Amino acid sequence: MEKHTGNYSAILHTINAYLQETFQYKKPMAHFGLTEDTIRADRVKFDIYLRLYDVPERRPLPTMVIARIGFREKRKGNGTAFLRFITGIAVKYGYKVIEFECCNDNCKAFAGNFGFKFDIPDRPMDCRQEVDKLATYFGLN
Helix, strand or coil, rough: CCCCCCCHHHHHHHHHHHHHHHHHHCCCCCCCCCCCCEEEEECCCCCEEEEEEECCCCCCCCCEEEEEEEECCCCCCCEEEEEEHHHHHHHCCCCCCCCCCCCCCCHHHHCCCCCCCCCCCCCCCEEEEEEHHHHHHCCCC
């Protein structure tokens, strides 16, 4: 039986605060997708889609999946800043793994910079990294 952590609303609120401050929007831009364990934020300046898996039936370890990420301005540090931010959320709420889903060449190069591994059985286009390793890299421990 699935048992969720119940932190989805707090995570959504934190993401909205980050996006509003970073991209200077007045209104919240992120919202739940079809279910409360998915978060979407799509505007001219960014396109983000997250899945939050915190039950063993979905993933063996609590996992944040970055299913889609893109920023209008490339090579400005937005991706790195967002990964650092989302790593902080993962630490706070007990997620153990961050994954990128269906990586294109740009995503593969980006993920490789942070030690993400393409070692997920039956999902060769997806990569993952332990939150502890990312937290150490970003100095969040």
